[in-house]
Amino acid sequence: MTDHRPSDPRTTALHARHEALGASFTDFGGWLMPVRYTSDLAEHHAVRTVAGLFDISHMAEFGVDGSGAGAFLDYALAGAISSMRVGKAKYSLVLDDSGGIVDDVIVYRIAERRFLVIANAGNRDAVGRAFAARVEGFDAELDDHTDDMSLIAVQGPIARAVVETTPGIVDVTPSFADLGYYAWSSGSFDDAPLFVARTGYTGEDGFELLIPNAAAPALWDALLAAGEPLGLVPAGFAARDTLRLEAGMPLYGHELSRDIVPAQAGLGRVVAVDKDDFVGKSALAAVVTPDAPVLVGLVSEGRRAGRAGYAVFDAADGAAPVGEITSGALSPTLGHPIAMAFVSPSLTEPGTELFIDVRGTRIPATVTALPFYRRNS
Amino acid sequence: MTDLTALKYTAEHEWVALDGDTATVGITSYAADKLGDVVFVELPAVGSTVTAATVVGEIESTKSVGELYAPLTGEVIEVNDAVVDDPSLVNADPFGAGWLVKLTVDPAAVAELLDRDAYISLTGSAE
Numbered sequence: 001m002t003d004h005r006p007s008d009p010r011t012t013a014l015h016a017r018h019e020a021l022g023a024s025f026t027d028f029g030g031w032l033m034p035v036r037y038t039s040d041l042a043e044h045h046a047v048r049t050v051a052g053l054f055d056i057s058h059m060a061e062f063g064v065d066g067s068g069a070g071a072f073l074d075y076a077l078a079g080a081i082s083s084m085r086v087g088k089a090k091y092s093l094v095l096d097d098s099g100g101i102v103d104d105v106i107v108y109r110i111a112e113r114r115f116l117v118i119a120n121a122g123n124r125d126a127v128g129r130a131f132a133a134r135v136e137g138f139d140a141e142l143d144d145h146t147d148d149m150s151l152i153a154v155q156g157p158i159a160r161a162v163v164e165t166t167p168g169i170v171d172v173t174p175s176f177a178d179l180g181y182y183a184w185s186s187g188s189f190d191d192a193p194l195f196v197a198r199t200g201y202t203g204e205d206g207f208e209l210l211i212p213n214a215a216a217p218a219l220w221d222a223l224l225a226a227g228e229p230l231g232l233v234p235a236g237f238a239a240r241d242t243l244r245l246e247a248g249m250p251l252y253g254h255e256l257s258r259d260i261v262p263a264q265a266g267l268g269r270v271v272a273v274d275k276d277d278f279v280g281k282s283a284l285a286a287v288v289t290p291d292a293p294v295l296v297g298l299v300s301e302g303r304r305a306g307r308a309g310y311a312v313f314d315a316a317d318g319a320a321p322v323g324e325i326t327s328g329a330l331s332p333t334l335g336h337p338i339a340m341a342f343v344s345p346s347l348t349e350p351g352t353e354l355f356i357d358v359r360g361t362r363i364p365a366t367v368t369a370l371p372f373y374r375r376n377s
Numbered sequence: 378m379t380d381l382t383a384l385k386y387t388a389e390h391e392w393v394a395l396d397g398d399t400a401t402v403g404i405t406s407y408a409a410d411k412l413g414d415v416v417f418v419e420l421p422a423v424g425s426t427v428t429a430a431t432v433v434g435e436i437e438s439t440k441s442v443g444e445l446y447a448p449l450t451g452e453v454i455e456v457n458d459a460v461v462d463d464p465s466l467v468n469a470d471p472f473g474a475g476w477l478v479k480l481t482v483d484p485a486a487v488a489e490l491l492d493r494d495a496y497i498s499l500t501g502s503a504e
Contacts, residue, residue: 040413
């Protein structure tokens with residue numbers, strides 16, 4: 001796993017911008033990324049009420065080209081990819097032979113014979129290796145564009161107004177207004193090719209803009225200059241984590257791993273079980289594990305949040321844990337603690353009363369359907 | 378404005394201001410910045426006795442959980458209820474309105490703590 005993870009974390013093409021904005025940094029998947037610029041809570045609330053600007057250039061981009069590109073992705077991923085329409089995006093999973101989750105990805109169909117796959121930074125090598133091994137026998141070529149491309153996300157209720165008013169962004173087709181959720185447009189910024197997707201990881205409306213590294217700082221500046229008068233603020237990974245948690249979105253290494261099969265994480269719908277063959281299919285069919293823990297949401301009162309790794313019990317004096325929290329925080333939007341946890345399948349009914357062991361104190365928590373937060377659309 | 382050079386510090390990022398045998402204790406701005414926005418503070422009970430270098434409270438941010446260590450052995454004579462009600466004071470004014478507890482201590486023990494220069498060289502940060 002060290003192919004792209006040198007001892008010193010890598011920096012994005014926007015690093016100098018983050019430093020100038022006073023960001024604190026954290027190592028994320030081998031990359032030094034902004035954790036916050038001013039305040040986690042202020043950045044979180046800005047995304048919910050106005051808009052936030054994120055550098056997500058650490059994400060990995062793979063191009064897949066060729067007459068067999070769709071067939072290859074049908075085999076390499078859990079979803080039905082070859083039937084996607086050009087212009088659309090789809091959330092999918094890379095599974096291993098045991099049905100475990102190697103990564104979660106978003107696939108964009110660029111053309112009949114061309115796809116873009118965006119993977120998590122920390123899984124770049126794992127996905128690259130899996131794709132390289134699986135492409136054999138297919139008429140498809142793989143390219144890793146990660147080192148050349150930057151990815152900037154604008155997320156929040158006014159995200160569209162921000163991108164529409166940013167000077168230099170031109171020829172966006174379909175237009176921002178006509179672009180549907182989980183669809184993409186092509187355009188340009190200055191003279192650089194721009195790829196715009198109406199996708200995101202915060203639960204808000206928003207856009208993700210992919211651009212060559214050389215043009216990224218100017219695009220960042222232009223978005224900020226156009227958006228700041230509207231209320232746009234740069235937002236870091238601390239806000240990103242609480243936003244995605246409220247939106248019930250899984251994070252690799254927390255809710256997703258090779259030890260988890262899709263159905264456990266509530267992602268059974270992502271798996272196209274009717275496909276001819278794909279990596280992990282036979283395992284998913286064979287492995288019937290009625291006792292396997294299932295991902296649920298937990299809400300509680302007060303201000304003390306259960307955190308990743310905390311044990312869950314079915315009674316205040318329960319001796320054996322019935323589950324474990326994978327992510328948890330005091331929800332900035334909702335004002336009470338929220339958590340995602342894997343629990344015994346008999347305890348997943350919304351309304352079920354459980355207890356979280358918060359550093360020696362059992363705190364009552366109620367099972368709830370995900371997501372915790374849903375925007376008014 | 379607190380005179381930071383008059384304070385003593387611990388390697389666990391508490392600061393101590395001594396007045397007679399009363400020590401006012403808080404966490405440094407370095408620690409507050411590392412934690413992020415503080416959203417919950419749990420402090421020891423007034424009247425309880427705390428032992429130096431043991432955990433006596435918790436400081437939770439949205440992102441993580443920090444522990445409050447007793448910098449000195451002593452009796453808790455006051456806790457900052459304003460911070461319990463509004464934990465953001467820890468970020469806004471860590472050396473002032475964001476103080477956490479007051480202890481009755483042996484003033485001689487304070488000499489064992491770090492001075493400001495030693496704390497700065499420990500954290501590599503100005504605060």
